[in-house]
Amino acid sequence: MRPFRIDIPQADLDDLDRRLAAVRWPAELPGVGWERGVPLDYLRDLVDHWRHRFDWRAAERWLNEFPQFTTEIDGANVHFVHVRSAVPDATAVILTHGWPGSFVEFLDLIGPLTDPAAHGGDPADACHVVIPSIPGYGFSGPTRETGWDTRRVARAWAELMRRLGYDRYVAQGGDWGSPISLEVGLADPEHVAGVHVNMLATFPPQDPALFAGLPDEDLARLEFAQNFEQDGAGWRKIQSTRPQTLSYGLTDSPVGQLAWIVEKFYEWTDSAKVPEDAVDRDFLLTNVMVYWLTATAGSSAQLYYESNRLDADFIRTWAGPWNLTMPVGVAVLPADAVRPVRRWAEQILPTLNQWTVFDQGGHFAALEQPTLLVEDLRNFIRSLR
Numbered sequence: 001m002r003p004f005r006i007d008i009p010q011a012d013l014d015d016l017d018r019r020l021a022a023v024r025w026p027a028e029l030p031g032v033g034w035e036r037g038v039p040l041d042y043l044r045d046l047v048d049h050w051r052h053r054f055d056w057r058a059a060e061r062w063l064n065e066f067p068q069f070t071t072e073i074d075g076a077n078v079h080f081v082h083v084r085s086a087v088p089d090a091t092a093v094i095l096t097h098g099w100p101g102s103f104v105e106f107l108d109l110i111g112p113l114t115d116p117a118a119h120g121g122d123p124a125d126a127c128h129v130v131i132p133s134i135p136g137y138g139f140s141g142p143t144r145e146t147g148w149d150t151r152r153v154a155r156a157w158a159e160l161m162r163r164l165g166y167d168r169y170v171a172q173g174g175d176w177g178s179p180i181s182l183e184v185g186l187a188d189p190e191h192v193a194g195v196h197v198n199m200l201a202t203f204p205p206q207d208p209a210l211f212a213g214l215p216d217e218d219l220a221r222l223e224f225a226q227n228f229e230q231d232g233a234g235w236r237k238i239q240s241t242r243p244q245t246l247s248y249g250l251t252d253s254p255v256g257q258l259a260w261i262v263e264k265f266y267e268w269t270d271s272a273k274v275p276e277d278a279v280d281r282d283f284l285l286t287n288v289m290v291y292w293l294t295a296t297a298g299s300s301a302q303l304y305y306e307s308n309r310l311d312a313d314f315i316r317t318w319a320g321p322w323n324l325t326m327p328v329g330v331a332v333l334p335a336d337a338v339r340p341v342r343r344w345a346e347q348i349l350p351t352l353n354q355w356t357v358f359d360q361g362g363h364f365a366a367l368e369q370p371t372l373l374v375e376d377l378r379n380f381i382r383s384l385r
Contacts, residue, residue: 004068006060008293016254020051023255038259047255050285059286073156079139080132085114087126091381092166094130094157098175100261102138102290103131105366112374125378138290142299149306150317154183167191174198174365179317185324196380198331198365201318202344221339239304247298257292268363270335279367321348329354329380335362354380
């Protein structure tokens with residue numbers, strides 16, 4: 001375990017500024033808005049903010065306020081944040097991000113989770129918090145070999161928690177953090193007390209009886225999933241099949257990297273007109289900088305190739321079934337990119353014991369609705385006592 005501090009060389013920031021100043025802008029068809037991708041006027045304005053008003057050094061100082069470490073597990077460098085509560089018998093929680101997120105997503109949750117009394121909560125709900133970066137992502141990247149799928153990441157997380165001395169803990173996550181957390185439960189059943197996810201994929205079952213009498217809201221979720229697969233899954237297809245080819249453009253162009261990420265913060269959040277309606281602009285850029293400064297656009301996409309390349313891989317990775325022995329909690333947010341059907345969830349999660357449907361929020365729950373997510377996680381952990 002080695003203490004880690006973010007210290008980006010000034011030369012890297014100067015290089016970024018030169019690239020942003022010299023960007024070669026494409027043409028745009030009139031009147032299409034967000035329908036065909038990120039609008040030119042929007043991205044020009046965001047890049048202007050990135051170059052002239054966003055302060056990376058301030059963001060860096062904020063990130064370094066949280067104790068960070070690196071350790072080698074199974075041949076990969078693993079970066080993580082680790083904050084212990086002052087409450088000795090607090091419950092340990094490992095929080096896992098996804099793509100295009102990062103460990104930055106969870107930082108505002110650390111205070112309420114580790115010190116609930118200071119945030120209007122019950123000291124009995126205190127948690128020790130571990131937030132790792134997935135191998136290949138940000139300061140855990142790049143990976144140096146193939147084979148890093150969700151199961152291997154889960155085994156690494158179990159080893160990380162063992163090294164940190166936690167013999168009982170809860171796994172939580174969204175996006176890739178969802179199947180990884182569920183796999184942690186399979187990999188380390190003797191020590192995982194429960195699994196909580198804020199995204200769950202449910203696929204139409206083969207049994208037609210499970211379609212009978214579905215309520216209107218579930219039929220709407222099914223229709224959304226069908227439309228999403230047709231119109232919204234392009235990023236997944238290319239990252240699952242040709243991540244290396246994609247990486248050249250994203251690693252060479254900061255504006256390309258920004259557009260690739262910001263599009264998902266528009267499509268997957270509970271935003272009205274622009275991503276900043278859901279997530280603070282500087283917070284969004286800090287997340288993008290984690291990818292840009294570490295040049296991990298390509299290595300982060302490798303997780304898709306390892307876990308999603310074939311249809312059979314995709315279904316196994318996201319739909320289980322999850323034959324877990326510990327309780328599972330699911331938080332459902334209305335604007336998420338994945339909208340599960342509870343009846344089908346019960347078929348793949350035999351130990352499902354908490355199902356919460358929120359009336360606001362989207363894919364990035366920890367950023368969009370941190371208070372709601374913290375409370376739902378607290379309720380779940382209480383049920384495990």
